[in-house]
Amino acid sequence: MHEVTERFSRLVLSSDPDAMATADWTVADTAAHVAAIAWQYTSLVISYDTERPIDGVRELLLSTTVDNIHTGLNEAMRRNFTQRDPVALVATLRSSVARVLELTEDADPASTVVWLGGASLPRAGLLAHLTNEMLLHGRDIARAGGRPWPIPERQAALFFELFIVEIIRNGVGVLLDVTGPPRPGRIAVEFRSAYTEPVAIVVTDGVVSVEEPGRDVDVRLFFRPAALNLMLFHHVGRLRTVLNGGVRARGRRVWLLPAFLRKVRLP
Numbered sequence: 001m002h003e004v005t006e007r008f009s010r011l012v013l014s015s016d017p018d019a020m021a022t023a024d025w026t027v028a029d030t031a032a033h034v035a036a037i038a039w040q041y042t043s044l045v046i047s048y049d050t051e052r053p054i055d056g057v058r059e060l061l062l063s064t065t066v067d068n069i070h071t072g073l074n075e076a077m078r079r080n081f082t083q084r085d086p087v088a089l090v091a092t093l094r095s096s097v098a099r100v101l102e103l104t105e106d107a108d109p110a111s112t113v114v115w116l117g118g119a120s121l122p123r124a125g126l127l128a129h130l131t132n133e134m135l136l137h138g139r140d141i142a143r144a145g146g147r148p149w150p151i152p153e154r155q156a157a158l159f160f161e162l163f164i165v166e167i168i169r170n171g172v173g174v175l176l177d178v179t180g181p182p183r184p185g186r187i188a189v190e191f192r193s194a195y196t197e198p199v200a201i202v203v204t205d206g207v208v209s210v211e212e213p214g215r216d217v218d219v220r221l222f223f224r225p226a227a228l229n230l231m232l233f234h235h236v237g238r239l240r241t242v243l244n245g246g247v248r249a250r251g252r253r254v255w256l257l258p259a260f261l262r263k264v265r266l267p
Contacts, residue, residue, distance in 0.1 A: 065176070183203075
């Protein structure tokens with residue numbers, strides 16, 4: 001994580017803070033978002049009951065879902081963490097990452113913390129999530145300045161294996177809740193890449209679980225981890241991802257994949 005943190009920090013310090021990194025966020029806003037998450041994790045990695053460094057965050061944690069995170073939790077962090085000086089933001093990020101690593105050094109990586117929506121997230125998954133935030137938002141910042149930002153596949157794979165799979169295995173809480181009745185029936189999607197162990201993610205009557213891959217899967221998804229992460233977070237469209245070979249789907253009921261992704265989704 002130190003390598004990713006330093007790479008992201010150097011990028012922030014060498015970028016125009018007022019350039020637009022996304023449709024709504026400047027480079028400084030984007031760096032502040034990542035620094036705020038890292039700072040929050042210095043308390044969250046201990047326990048849910050630990051006091052948060054940014055006001056208005058703890059109160060929203062358990063009710064946060066994939067669909068309300070931008071207008072709720074992310075907006076609260078933006079509003080209550082007002083620092084936008086790149087040097088100060090990088091200092092916060094570096095010190096927060098160092099503190100998180102210190103606090104988890106002797107912890108069981110599989111031990112869980114209460115995460116967004118009341119989900120149970122292993123501490124290893126929390127570190128994978130923070131790494132992914134720097135990788136994806138680093139891409140936003142780099143693109144604002146017309147600079148390259150390669151995402152190493154092995155680092156991207158950590159997010160799939162340690163975050164996506166493990167948060168589903170341990171319990172997602174209300175994080176993936178949708179309005180209306182759940183789709184009845186079972187959809188099983190097997191995920192395979194050169195960087196991860198094969199695994200099946202299953203949605204049964206709206207409930208998400210993890211299984212060993214078997215013959216009864218509906219879809220087999222072959223993916224490059226960096227491409228999958230960018231697609232799931234809507235940084236790259238599904239069609240473009242497929243055309244670039246980042247994701248390939250086959251199977252006996254591949255037409256069920258859109259319904260699966262309406263449940264297993266990211267902000």
